[in-house]
Amino acid sequence: MSDDRVYSSVDPTDPGFIACPFPTYERLRAETPVSYVPHGRGFWFVTRHDLVLQVVSDPKTFSSDVRSLAFDEFPPALLQQMAEISRAGVQNVPTLLTADPPVHTRNRRLVSRAFTPRAAKEHEPFMRGVCRELLSKFVPGSTVDFVHDFAVPLPVRVIAEALAVPADRADDFKRWSDAAVALIGSKLSDEEVLRSLREGNELGAFVIEQIQHRRSNPGGDLLSTLTHARLSDDETADLAGDAARQLSDGEIYSIIRQVLVAGNETTTNLLTQMMVRFANEPQWWELMRSDPSVIPAVVEESLRMITPSAVNQRITTRDVELGGVTIPAGENVLVIYLSADHDERVFPEPERFDPTRPNLAEHLAFGRGIHFCVGASLARLEVRVALEELTRAIGSFELADPRHEEWNSTFSLRALRRLPLRVTS
Numbered sequence: 001m002s003d004d005r006v007y008s009s010v011d012p013t014d015p016g017f018i019a020c021p022f023p024t025y026e027r028l029r030a031e032t033p034v035s036y037v038p039h040g041r042g043f044w045f046v047t048r049h050d051l052v053l054q055v056v057s058d059p060k061t062f063s064s065d066v067r068s069l070a071f072d073e074f075p076p077a078l079l080q081q082m083a084e085i086s087r088a089g090v091q092n093v094p095t096l097l098t099a100d101p102p103v104h105t106r107n108r109r110l111v112s113r114a115f116t117p118r119a120a121k122e123h124e125p126f127m128r129g130v131c132r133e134l135l136s137k138f139v140p141g142s143t144v145d146f147v148h149d150f151a152v153p154l155p156v157r158v159i160a161e162a163l164a165v166p167a168d169r170a171d172d173f174k175r176w177s178d179a180a181v182a183l184i185g186s187k188l189s190d191e192e193v194l195r196s197l198r199e200g201n202e203l204g205a206f207v208i209e210q211i212q213h214r215r216s217n218p219g220g221d222l223l224s225t226l227t228h229a230r231l232s233d234d235e236t237a238d239l240a241g242d243a244a245r246q247l248s249d250g251e252i253y254s255i256i257r258q259v260l261v262a263g264n265e266t267t268t269n270l271l272t273q274m275m276v277r278f279a280n281e282p283q284w285w286e287l288m289r290s291d292p293s294v295i296p297a298v299v300e301e302s303l304r305m306i307t308p309s310a311v312n313q314r315i316t317t318r319d320v321e322l323g324g325v326t327i328p329a330g331e332n333v334l335v336i337y338l339s340a341d342h343d344e345r346v347f348p349e350p351e352r353f354d355p356t357r358p359n360l361a362e363h364l365a366f367g368r369g370i371h372f373c374v375g376a377s378l379a380r381l382e383v384r385v386a387l388e389e390l391t392r393a394i395g396s397f398e399l400a401d402p403r404h405e406e407w408n409s410t411f412s413l414r415a416l417r418r419l420p421l422r423v424t425s
């Protein structure tokens with residue numbers, strides 16, 4: 001096959017690109033919406049809304065089982081140490097995010113039972129209580145770090161509550177969640193990589209201990225639901241060769257890790273970047289304060305603008321033509337949800353914040369297709385409750401250090417490391 005790849009000169013590690021990728025994505029959408037970025041192991045950027053949809057609607061061609069790509073950039077000596085640590089822990093089998101049908105289908109059916117909108121709603125009073133507790137230090141005249149003082153602790157505490165993590169393990173749980181996230185796309189030293197893996201093993205041991213406890217003491221929490229969920233005959237009928245009706249301990253561990261990775265930092269980043277917008281455009285804050293019924297639409301438009309899970313990965317299982325370009329089999333494809341959500345063909349004037357857009361539901365912040373975010377109801381509720389409580393507690397605020405924008409080093413989960421805010425009333 002001839003190699004007709006269209007090269008792009010984007011450097012995804014460039015701090016300027018991470019801080020503001022929008023002009024680059026606009027250019028890519030217009031000129032080369034499917035382009036090859038020869039950076040690191042090399043990957044294909046898919047930037048237009050229609051093409052992103054094409055990729056995520058075809059899991060047979062664009063697989064989510066990206067194990068063959070995992071860690072292939074690490075030096076062999078480090079890989080060996082990593083393998084030793086991994087062997088000592090619970091095996092992290094592919095599930096959900098990293099699985100294809102039929103494994104994904106079976107996982108998803110079981111996991112969906114734990115993530116219903118009703119189950120999310122049960123956590124609302126807890127969410128409100130945590131928000132109020134965190135907001136007690138947001139008094140007029142104070143300066144807070146919104147990331148550290150609100151946006152990080154809220155999702156971690158909500159998920160710990162949903163999993164019924166005992167209070168005395170809450171700090172460990174936070175450390176394990178951070179370790180799980182740290183391995184995704186950040187530049188870590190060898191020692192940090194090894195430490196994250198060891199902490200992953202601690203999380204594994206904890207999850208297995210908790211599962212065993214719940215086998216004989218079922219409760220109403222998410223881990224109990226995952227432990228006891230069973231597929232019926234009807235539900236397993238189309239899953240030939242995959243007769244297991246229950247999730248194994250290793251699968252539950254893998255799912256919990258994914259929930260921590262996919263759920264915590266995304267929610268933190270959404271909340272943080274929303275506050276930057278409201279500091280710069282205070283009319284939205286005033287509107288939410290005077291009419292809280294606009295909050296759900298503000299959340300949706302913020303999801304579109306910010307798209308915290310900016311980039312997700314697929315691997316081609318065959319040569320495929322996409323947007324007039326042929327991508328060979330076995331290549332690493334990045335679906336850039338953030339760019340799709342700023343596609344001017346779908347969202348006119350994409351850089352304008354407008355919660356009244358008629359087609360807000362078309363945003364891809366939670367993905368689309370079989371991997372659509374299983375925690376979307378929980379995340380939407382959590383962010384709505386957070387905004388209700390924030391706008392109730394804070395009359396007005398400003399950026400305490402407007403020139404200071406310190407972004408992390410990964411373009412796939414863009415995050416501000418800190419956000420100093422001054423509460424003015």
Ligand code: HEM
Nearest residue numbers: 096097262263266267309312365366367371373374375379
């Ligand atoms: C604002 C917050 C969130 C955002 C923006 C977000 C975004 C996403 C996106 C884009 C995907 C699809 C990935 C792909 O196409 O490969 C996804 C999947 C997933 N999300 Fe979320 N997520 C959020 C919150 C949560 C929460 C709170 C949880 C759990 C408590 C969660 C759990 C998951 C899981 C388990 C998957 C994999 C689903 C599957 O593969 O079937 N997410 N999320």
